[in-house]
Amino acid sequence: MNDNNDIIIKAIDLTKKFGSFVANDNLNFEVKQNEIFGFLGANGAGKTTAMRIMCGLSKPSSGEINVAGFNVYTQSEKIKKKIGYMCQKFSLYEDLTVFENIRFYGGIYGMSRKDIRNEAGRLLQDMGINKYRNSLIASLPMGWKQKLAFLIAIIHKPKIVFLDEPTGGVDPITRRQFWDLIYKASHDGITVFVTTHYMDEAEYCDRISIMVDGKIVALDTPENLTTKYKSKNMDEVFIKLARKPVTSNQ
Amino acid sequence: MNNTVVKVNKISKFYKNVQAIHDISFEVEKGEIFGLIGPDGAGKTTIFRILTTLLLADTGKANLAGFDVVSDYKKIRNIVGYMPGRFSLYQDLSVIENLMFFATVFGTTIEENYDLIKDIYIQIEPFKNRLAGKLSGGMKQKLALSCALIHKPEILILDEPTTGVDAVSRKEFWEMLRKLKEKEITIMVSTPYMDEASLCDRVALIQNGEFLDIETPENIINKFDKKLWSVKSQDMYQLRNDLNEFQYSDTVFAFGQTLHYTDIRKEISNREIEEFIKSKNHQNISVVSIEPNIEDCFMNLMTK
Known part of the structure; x- marks a missing residue:
């Protein structure tokens, strides 16, 4: 695809250094609109660093990066308005009610009261939790909180939503319901950028990149990657690429 | 029943009006790897905290190596190695200082039990003067395991050692547990990752404070009653x-x-x-x- 309108994130030689440590080493990748893009890598490979740059929270040391049509060097505030973000332990405010949380996040993203009310109504309807509108988040089951956190992260209809290990520790049924929501969001036109340690979830993505030591070592569809690395599934691909030779004698 | 090392009989625990675990009973044999498999909030940590004498059950009894978790709590603390879910070492002490601290507290030395931790510790030894707080996730985990093992415990209790850990490090961690099993340490480990169940000798599947089943991984699969x-x-x-x-x-x-x-x-x-x-x-x-x-x-x- 070289139609530029279809590319929502474009990184060229993106590099981030902390002192002499190179956290992101010449990353080149594109994310297409509406795509579910899986961003994989071992702990410490540099995923969070790159995500923070894409969210406009940190600036690259060198290289180009464009997110939702904006330049991260000069337009990070504009980027922040076009994206949603959810991290693993980002739960909602436990001592606010469901609706108060929605109003709070909607307000931060500059939504009007009317839009917030409408979107809240739709969201609660979709999740079938209308009667819990005025319940404290603390009183909700764990699985609901996670799903609600996701829906609230996209309440302002962002162009891209960044999900940092959104399903860690979630029960297997809720984990799948969560992915149903991801699929729906992508169907509704939101680009999904997600990290996960569950390799079966990697296979739900349209395309995947795998980072090792600050570099992207593979980027393709799950199917092409499993073929290319002669593996049964993504778990094997990941192990092949990310397992480093042990430097000290084991 | 000389081989039963952990015996839990109908323990329940409430936090205010929320019941965290409900009438849980199980036994663990010497040298077993026993897995508690379930999502966050299922009650895994509550069970482990009761067994490590850090929390009192509201009802029921539990003993480890014949010692009661309430009346013999001091004895239990000497024979159990516990690695909590949250990294709980001293971040502002170095790797070697943490290890020495734990050895000293338990009245032993690093040298005395070095062969037990050697395989694990050797991987972080090049960084032994680094502050624990400055280690990467994988290295912290290896240090925490070394500290939990330094007094040569009979029973090792690991609360979600692989949560948030990448697939490669998870595999390596389980390989380390396999080696410890060969040294006849009884291991209880909890995890939200279902695929890790197959690496245990027996597992308890836990959800909402209750066991769905306790079995060998093979038998759990054999019991699946649908096509x-x-x-x-x-x-x-x-x-x-x-x-x-x-x-x-x-x-x-x-x-x-x-x-x-x-x-x-x-x-x-x-x-x-x-x-x-x-x-x-x-x-x-x-x-x-x-x-x-x-x-x-x-x-x-x-x-x-």
């Missing part, structure tokens, strides 16, 4: 919707690049499922009968 199909087509999103609306559909769960499907009819073949999918205009259809994995079993038990 399971792995189904694929060109348009997986549409396939899921179609199967969910199929009148004979029982469960439809996404599993990587395929869907796992069960049918309410007992005697059916691939053909009948294929016919239905074809009637919905799907292409590149594949319907294969498969063996369930632990996650299939867990979800099956959850929905009962």
Whole structure:
């Protein structure tokens, strides 16, 4: 695809250094609109660093990066308005009610009261939790909180939503319901950028990149990657690429 | 019953009016790797905190190596190695200082039990003068395990050692546990990752403070009472919707690049499922009968 309108994130030689440590080493990748893009890598490979740059929270040391049509060097505030973000332990405010949380996040993203009310109504309807509108988040089951956190992260209809290990520790049924929501969001036109340690979830993505030591070592569809690395599934691909030779004698 | 090292009898625990665990009973044999498998909030940590004498159960009894968790708590603390879910070492002490501290507290030395931690410690030894707070996740985990082992415990209790850890480090961690098992240490480990169940000798599947089952991983799979199909087509999103609306559909769960499907009819073949999918205009259809994995079993038990 070289139609530029279809590319929502474009990184060229993106590099981030902390002192002499190179956290992101010449990353080149594109994310297409509406795509579910899986961003994989071992702990410490540099995923969070790159995500923070894409969210406009940190600036690259060198290289180009464009997110939702904006330049991260000069337009990070504009980027922040076009994206949603959810991290693993980002739960909602436990001592606010469901609706108060929605109003709070909607307000931060500059939504009007009317839009917030409408979107809240739709969201609660979709999740079938209308009667819990005025319940404290603390009183909700764990699985609901996670799903609600996701829906609230996209309440302002962002162009891209960044999900940092959104399903860690979630029960297997809720984990799948969560992915149903991801699929729906992508169907509704939101680009999904997600990290996960569950390799079966990697296979739900349209395309995947795998980072090792600050570099992207593979980027393709799950199917092409499993073929290319002669593996049964993504778990094997990941192990092949990310397992480093042990430097000290084991 | 000399071989039973952990014996738990009907323990329950409430936090205010929330019941965290409900009448839990189980036994662990010497030298076993016993897994507590379940999501966040299922009660795994509560059970471990009761067994490590850090929390009192409201009802029920538990003993470790014959010692009661309430009256003999001091003895238990000497024979148990505990690695909590949150990194709990001293961040502002170096690697070697942490290890020395734990050895000293338990009245031993690093040298005395070095062979037990050698395989693990050797991997972080090049960084022994680094502050624990400055270690990477994988290295912290190895240090925490070394500290939990330095007094040569009979029982090792590991609370979610692999949560948030990447697939490669998770594999390495389980290899370390296998080696410890050979040294006859009894290991209790909790995890939210269902695929790790197969690495345990026996597992308890836990959800909402109750055990769904306690078995060997093989038997949990053998007990799966339905026929399971792995189904694929060109348009997986549409396939899921179609199967969910199929009148004979029982469960439809996404599993990587395929869907796992069960049918309410007992005697059916691939053909009948294929016919239905074809009637919905799907292409590149594949319907294969498969063996369930632990996650299939867990979800099956959850929905009962």
